[in-house]
Amino acid sequence: MATSPVGQITRGTTNTNRLRRVDRWIARHRALRTAPVDPLVVDLGYGASGVTALELHARLARLRPDVTVLGLEIDPARVARATAQLADVREGRTDFSPDARVSFARGGFELPAPRRPTVVRAFNVLRQYGESDVPAAWDRMASRLAPGGILVEGTCDEIGRVSAWVEVGADAAPRSLTVSLHLASLQQPSIAAERLPKALIHRNVPGEGVHALLSELDARWHQAAVVSPFGAVHRWRTTMAAMTDAGWSLGPSARWRLGELTVPWAAVAPR
Structure with a gap:
């Protein structure tokens, strides 16, 4: 017997390249690169x-x-619209x-x-939920992953210049937080606070790891203003x-030029 989808309909905000x-x-x-033949990725x-x-x-x-x-949506009208788009493709x-x-x-x-x-990519999905709802959602999605698979759950702004996401393993345990910023338009790194995943967005307060991370990022970014004439990428690398x-x-240095950093979950886990 068919069952109803689990979850709430999202706002539905979508933009090209977001x-x-x-x-x-x-x-x-690595999860995708080393996956067996015909890997499935879900865009939830x-x-x-x-x-x-x-x-x-x-x-x-x-x-x-x-x-x-595979794109999944709760709203049947959105599925119909996407299917029509696919027909054009x-x-x-x-x-x-x-x-x-x-x-x-x-x-x-x-x-x-x-x-x-x-891989399951669940972006801008949990923002409308409570922080207490996050573990159950992670657990349910992670339980469906293939061996070695990952859940990527996060948030971004409307045009994709500010993003943050958590990598969650098949055991439903969070592994890392990644922040990715458009450097050419960046005023200060703590802009990411507005787009933290639901598990962390209310934790940007003194005493929490994510607050310490964003505060020190701001301080080091402002100190690096002296190298601004060499460009935003050089300032970010500094x-x-x-x-x-x-x-x-902060993760692989090769990713820093993209305005990206990745910290272990233990560094930002809610206290």
Whole structure:
């Protein structure tokens, strides 16, 4: 017997290129690169348009041509709209590949899918929930992952210049927090506080790890203003170097040029 999707309908805000930052992070993640043949990636809560699922496939297929993307939404009208968009793709009326391995279906946190996904991307989905709802949502989604799979749950602004997400393993345990910022328009790194995942957004207060991270980022960014004439990327790299010298683990330095840093979950876990 069919069951109703688990979860609440989101606001449905969707913009082209909005999720580019997290997409390129997923594309390089070991979970996808080393997955067995035909990995499935789920775009949960894609919103009013199916464009984010189509963009996700286009970006991932450059490294994994055998990847399949399934977009899931609770609202049947959104599924119908995305399916109509996909028909245009199949007819060659868009910039996406007509044979893109993308489909759309109705579903929520229960993740109805033909097989266990290697990656679940749930972006801007949990913002309307309470902080206490997060562990159960993570647990339900993580329980559907393929061995070695990951849940990527996070938030971004409307045009994708400020993003933050948590990597969660198949055991439903959070592993890391990643912050990704558009450097050319960046005033100060703590702008990320507005887009922290639900598990952390209320924790940006003194005494919490994420507050310590954002506060020190701001301080080091302002100190690095002296190198601003060399460009925003150089200023960010200088900031990252100073943070590292202060004892922070910030992920691969090759990612810093993208305005990105990744810290272990233990550094920001709610206290």
